[in-house]
Amino acid sequence: MEENLPGRCTFMFNVHQVPDQIMLELPYLEVCAEMFERKFKNRVLLRLDIPHKKYINVSITELTDSLIGKDLKKVWREGLSLYFQFRNHAVLEMCLSASAELFVVALDQEDKAGLMDFYFSGGQILSVKDIQHLCKFRLNPIHTAVPDVLSKDITVEYLVDLFTNRSEEIKYVLTDQRLIRGIGDAYADEILWYAEISPFSIAGKIPLDRIKVLHKTIKYVLLDAIKEARKITSWKFIEAGADLLMIHNPDKKDSPTRWTIKMKVILGIKTYYTDEQHLYV
Template sequence: MPELPDLQAFRHNLEKALLHKKLKSLTVKNAKKLHATPEALQSALEGQTLEHIRRVGKELHFEFKNGHVLGMHLMLHGKLYLFQKKNEEKYPIVELLFGDGTGLVLTDFQGAANIFLDPEEKTAPDALSKAFNESYLETQLGKKKITIKKYLLDQHNVLGIGNAYADDILWDAKISPFSVCNKIPVAQIKVLLKSIKKILEEAEKKILKSKPDIINGEVRDFMLVHNSKLTESPGGAAIKKDIGGGRKTYYTDEQVLFD
């Protein structure tokens, strides 16, 4: 599933291709995960100029001049493609065609990608926002008896972090993913916050350097420990793998367990 750095890169390139263009037509091809009627989407968005594209957590929000917003959550297998005049990609969910003939299609062979009209405002802070700061994180973790990785993955706590980047963040902070939140010392929480910002911001730069025009897929070959091809961390420790909870967790003995 695309995570925060991936979506940041997608947003960057989609703005270059689509910003300030007028939406000629919106065509729903698969309404399985549509959180509005096709008619409501068309009425709100067709004929409107795209003013901004924002990343909100793991969603992309396409903001139009009249104030309406088209939200997309790609889920596990959703992909975005640009096209000219006619979409040729398989498994389309929704197609956007702009006045100059440029088009954008969201595809998903599972049909699980979500489409929203005017998504509700999120209650949790974004991982890269000013609101996600030492005070917030210390207060939050002091109340939680769950593991720190579970905390980071819960979008009700912090927006944008997924399984892969949680592993690299925790390795960089030298905190075991199995640490209990309210057992983590304050000094280490400060280190964790710094690692969150650093890992996510650096990842976006690496993705865009590797694939300057990327708007779909995932670039993971630069990751520090969450990488099935690696046997050792940058520090030389053996990378271990746990499959508890239905997801893979990569970690090393360099990380301290607070329990």
């Protein structure tokens, strides 16, 4: 990737420059994980700065004792989190909020401190910033049985069981991380548009044939978005990220099928949809 470009940052994901703060949804987190692993694998964590214990699940001493002096072996995404595994098998989960910013800067370009700053050998810092202070960091998080949306556990049968007798709207069910991990608000809208299901449909009322379509659509939309995101350089993410979205995009007036894109706000959450999507109630 473009690691030696001039300027303050060698790498940056900044969700504030993208409408509706969709940058750190699943496709971009997947690419973040790939890029961070390539950049920092086998590098030693020399220093770890965190200003307050409220952001972590253990004491600052336990966190630093577990990670400092250890080299990074693996980075991956699960759900809407990034995971960093070190040689001693310690794992740090990075739970990123919609207001998060990720920076990789050279040591001599260090700016104001973030919520957590990782100083790796080689002279570069991975900095996590969040003006709303909503990010959380968990050392050795407890494994959850809730499946990741791209795992083999998300089958038609799983969705049928999940939806049966549910009175909640389908978008709420898809974005509930206690049921399926990894679908955010923006990509829920994209998935439901491609599946021709209204986001306001009652989950328990969706017929089996549409659930089968939805199952295929979920993986198609997310895997295609990951593929397209990989084509965009780290610098271009800032400008082009929202262009991957066909429906959940305030800059677009019409869907690819030329239906007017509508938007409704419920409890502060924006939902984008068109009238061509079937409503099941």
